[in-house]
Amino acid sequence: MPKLKTNKATKKRFKITATKKVLASKTKRRHLLGDRNASKKRRFRKKWVLEPTDRKAIIQSLPYGV
Numbered sequence: 001m002p003k004l005k006t007n008k009a010t011k012k013r014f015k016i017t018a019t020k021k022v023l024a025s026k027t028k029r030r031h032l033l034g035d036r037n038a039s040k041k042r043r044f045r046k047k048w049v050l051e052p053t054d055r056k057a058i059i060q061s062l063p064y065g066v
Contacts, residue, residue, distance in 0.1 A: 006061070007061035027044075
């Protein structure tokens with residue numbers, strides 16, 4: 001059976017934990033940060049867990065759990 005291809009864009013954006021949860025970075029951290037207060041910017045630093053409905057598609061595009 002041939003090797004499965006990993007989607008490289010997905011690999012860069014998501015991480016799969018040992019319990020098969022999918023972690024992603026929060027958005028709105030690249031530019032125009034002067035408009036946002038410090039507490040909001042602090043909250044954007046943390047990773048967040050994707051919903052189970054989105055999890056299936058991410059795991060399929062990362063067949064080796066990269």
